[in-house]
Amino acid sequence: MPLQWLCEVAGYWQRHFLLIELIRLLIVECCPMPLQWLCDVAGYCWRELEHVVVHVDPEHSKHAQWDDMSECGRPPLGDGMELEGLQRVYSPGDEVVLLCKRGYTPTSGSRTISCTASGDWTKSRLACSTKSCSLPEALGHGYMEFVDIVYQSVINYTCHEGYTLQGASTIECLYDGQWSDPPPTCTPVTCGLPPIPKYGKMVYDRKLTGDTIVFGFGGTYECFPPLVLIGSERGSCSTDGNWTEPPECKLVTCSAPTGINNGYMTNTDKREYGFKETVKYGCNVDYVLDGPVEIECLKTGDWSKEPVCRASCKVGIKRGRILYNGKKFWIEDFEPNRISHADVVSVYCMNKEKKCGYAVSTQCINGKLKIPECFEEPSAIPYQFKYGSLPSEIAQC
Structure with missing residues (x-):
């Protein structure tokens, strides 16, 4: 078999095989081992589903040493952390460097961790804290809305009525602890000189200096006699930089x-x-x-x-006593028998069940006065000789 198919001097099988059949032949010649061991094209071997890596003694290429080993996956990362370089798996002894992401600052602990033979990573005490921006000064003539001032936090600015925002309405805390823009300012809305109606003038609320007037400044319009001011007497610089609508001076x-x-x-x-x-x-x-x-x-x-x-109204009874303006009058003594429009007069009625008297009011409405239905006008003789028994004279209910 060609020499390049022999085990590597580093102690690992050469990994660039294209066919499993070739690897099996190589294992037989290079590293004697039971036939139940199988290898893949990457140069790794398995026995009973356990991952085994073949190590070769450089001085004795005919003998192989088989050790059970474990690889490490990607290491766990804490908040705000990232790796310097990244791969899918790591071998025992491999080291990686942990870094804090942009916008985070390392506060403690070692940055390097190692892959152990058990497939675990060594512990790291690295901690990454979110960077903060300094709190801007309060916005004059406006207000700020925000939750925090750490990395990626935002502050929203709003001016009070009559003021205009100069600068960014929203700023963001960046990764370097600086704000994305300088804090804005609120400047007052300004108006030119007010429009003056023809044949009129404005009396300012305070002394006017210059030809620029700020929001809220105002005065009172007046017309020269005998002209009359038609419209609003007050004028002021509005939030849109214009004066309120001026009045007119007219002859009325x-x-x-x-x-x-x-x-x-x-x-x-x-x-x-x-x-x-x-x-x-x-x-x-x-x-x-x-x-x-x-x-x-x-x-x-x-x-x-x-x-x-x-x-006015006439009280339409011939006999009896009335109550008018807080005083009692016998009707024949009530002279003249007239009460004015809207005035109120009372007549007396009898509560026959309780045997007591009570006053009932009625009002004059443009010449008409309605006598209450409960009123019973006495006959002449009782009225003249037994007036003490009248409802107006007995005990009141």
């Missing part, structure tokens, strides 16, 4: 007001009235004013709501 007039039923106006001039001019109203006898005494010309060119004259 109201037509002559109309009269009211059962009443009169103190000013009967048939002319146009200017903004905020007023007219007063009154009512005829036995009527009261329901609403404001005075109306005003509004900026819309309309008058404020006019009042109404409401009729």
